[in-house]
Amino acid sequence: MDKVDILLIDDQPAKLLSYEVILGELGENLVKANSPHEALGLLLKLENVAVVLIDVVMPQIDGFQLAAMIREHPRFQKLAIIFVSAVQIAETDHLRGYEIGAVDYVTVPVVPEVLRAKVRVFIELYRKTRELEAMNEELEKRVAERTAELEAQTEQLRRSEERRSIALSAGDMGSWEVDIASGHVEWDDGPYRIFGVDRATFEPTVERIEAMIHPEDREKNAVATIVAAGDSRFQVEFRVIRPSGEVRWCYGAGVITRDSDGIAVRMNGVTVDITERKRAEERQLVLAREVDHRAKNMLAVVLSVLRLTKARSTAEFVSTVEGRIHALAATHNLLSATRWQGANLSQIVDEELAPYRTDHRQRIESGGPPAMLLPATAQAVALAVHELATNAAKYGALSTENGHLRLVWKIDDQALVIDWIETGGPPAVEPKSLGFGLSIVRSSIEAQFRGGVFYDWRPEGLHCRLSIPRAQIVGPAPAQKPLVEGPRETPSHRPRSLAGRRLLMVEDEVLVGMMAKRILEDLGATVIGPYGGLADGLAAARSERFDGALLDFNLAGELADPLADLLIARGIPFVFITGYQRDSIDRRYANVPVLAKPLEAETLERVLASLLEPRSHLARRG
Structure with a gap:
């Protein structure tokens, strides 16, 4: 370590010279001052003062006063001060010196070995103190660096978690962890949002979560069922019923952690709200059915044009x-x-x-x-x-x-x-x-x-x-080309298998209705209609007498359910004429015959004859 400074203060040059000779063996820097004012100036300039020797008796300012002035400066509050006195001082003066901050007294004549020993002790103490301060500064620096590093890592982790949370939220996702033994569940914000529950009042457990799963999906998506499958990874789809009663579709994917004995101990995964995707799939299915319906309706219109056009x-x-x-x-x-x-x-x-x-x-x-x-x-x-x-x-x-x-x-x-x-x-x-x-x-x-x-x-x-x-009218739009004139067809001379029957027809496609009516009249039936709308069909069903009915399932965007239910309630047989597939029609009409568009005369005749055969020939009121 570098040499330290020892400040020697005395108004007598001879005494300063003696101190210099005695302490020279220590090998440190000896700095001399002949007055208190000179000593204070040197203290402010020196950077490495370990010990100060002060003569007690000096003119104008004595050693006690100088020591008090040194102690008032923040840099020198712990500086080692040794008083040197050539006169006998009282016990009260000793106490006064210690109160000021003196660490020791030396009397004249000075014993060189004693002075050197005392000064050496405080020099070593000063060096140890400086080493501890340096070590403390280094430690504080390392702690600060480590703290800054940890703070940076924490901030990076926080930002990563924030990005993850935003991504999960944007994707209607949530992550979770299940302790299989205890049934305890840890959720982030996502599952609370997906399940529609409040974090403050809902504590997630396996039992509570499974109770919210739709009854039809509960058993196959239970934790016990998934674990029993034996796979380390799983993917499931299920519905949940929120406390509000709303049903949401979810997709779940996770990993099962097992111990050394192969026993499942933990499940981690994510849940995604796929309700909108499911609704889009349903809309796509409905659209596909609607396209099928429109195509068959168009074919039915074309067939009607062919059958009704005469030349x-x-x-x-x-x-x-x-x-x-x-x-x-x-x-x-x-x-x-x-x-x-x-x-x-x-x-x-x-x-x-x-x-x-x-x-x-x-x-x-x-x-x-x-x-x-x-x-x-x-x-x-x-x-x-x-x-x-x-x-x-x-x-x-x-x-x-x-x-x-x-x-x-x-x-x-x-x-x-x-x-x-x-x-x-x-x-x-x-x-x-x-x-x-x-x-x-x-x-x-x-x-x-x-x-x-x-x-x-x-x-x-x-x-x-x-x-x-x-x-x-809904606004401006595209168009189609109309049909041409032709002479009226003479009735065909075929067996009149529906002679005497009165049939209600509700069909919104005019050409299809005209063609079906002509077929039925050729078979001897009396056709009431065709009516193009649900309201007109219901009114006719309540006021007209008929034995059976033909209903288009989709009447200008309205389903014929009310009319079908009325006919069922009154025991009147009927058939559906539609471009929809059988599976698009409500299950409660499973026993109602469905004739697909475009209509075939032979099929229409056969179905109606079979449907009306066991019934009385008496006219019935709709």
Whole structure:
């Protein structure tokens, strides 16, 4: 260690010289001061003072006063001070010196060995103290460094845990640990959120958690069942019932820890709320069924077009059917573009009149405010425009060079009103009966949507007004191409197996209803309807007399359950006509026959004959 400083203070140079000679053997730095003022100045400059020797008797300021002044400075409160006195001092002076902070007294004449021994003791004490202070500083430094390191690790762990918690929360996840022997469970915030319980009031245990699992899922997802499977990892899906009664779907994955004997002691894992995924899967299944339903409905409409279209020749039949099928396809494309949300009336009109504008562009006007029609309404309007255009091309304004067609629409508080105005063509003559095409116009608008169809056969040309309830309008959308005219079919001469039967028919697809009605009438039945909506069907069921019924399962978005339940309660047999699969229909109708669209005449006849055979021929009231 470096040399220490020994400060020698005396007003007599000879005494200072003697101290210097006596203490020189110690090998330390000896610093001399002839006055208290000089001593104080040296103390402030020196960095390594171990011992101070002070003469008690000095002029102006004595040794006691100087010692008191030294002690007042914070640096020197523990400095070793030895008083040197050449005179006899009293016991009270000794006490005063010790009170000031003196560590020892030396009297004159000084014994060199004694002085050196005393000074050496305080030098060693000073060095030991400095070493301890250095060691303490080093220790404090290491502690500070270690503390900072631990704090950094703690902060890193805190941030990691925070990120984990945020990630678990964002993913509707939670982590947990189960002590299998005690049944005690440790949860983070996630499971409390997933199970819908309060951390302050709910203490998770295996028994309490399993009690919240849906009864149908409880046994196969119990801890005992999972452990008994013998696997180290597991994945499960289950439902939980929250205290509020809400059911949530969960996915669980975990690891089982076993002791040296293979006994399971702990389970760790995560739980994920997958309710939204399950709901999305259900919606996807419903959508798939709906697509299946729409496809079969479309096939049923196509089959109806084929069966109801009549012509004088094969070529005329092909042309007529082809036009109507193209009309359906065009409307289907427009509806598909909006995911079956609706179709724009302007696009419908443009699609249907496009073939005629090629030759009569200057003689066809159309326009009106934006109007998005519901899917079924869009198909009906497309068919109506197609049939009117076909009729005009055959017999009306579009069959001559001077004819003019004006198709305009407006929307008021009650309805969408479409005006079809032909001028400049052959004089319009009201027919004795409407052909198939114009019958479609009336049936589609009036029967299906409770709208109005008005034909005015004027000398200058046909004026037709279509009135559609405003409820059928949702905004602008795509369109389809309508069907063509054909002569009426003469009844077939087949066995009348349903003769005398009265049948209620509720079907929202006009063409399907028309075709089914014709089949049933050919079989001798009297058809009540068809009705296009649930309310109309219920009203007819309560007021009409009939032996059986045919119900479309989906009536313009409403299920036929209320009507089916009414018929079951009154003991009236019925069949479902639908594009849905059997498993899409409620189980309580398991005994009700289901006829898939498109309908087959032979199957329809066979099912109805079998269904009505054991029943009385007496008419029944619905």
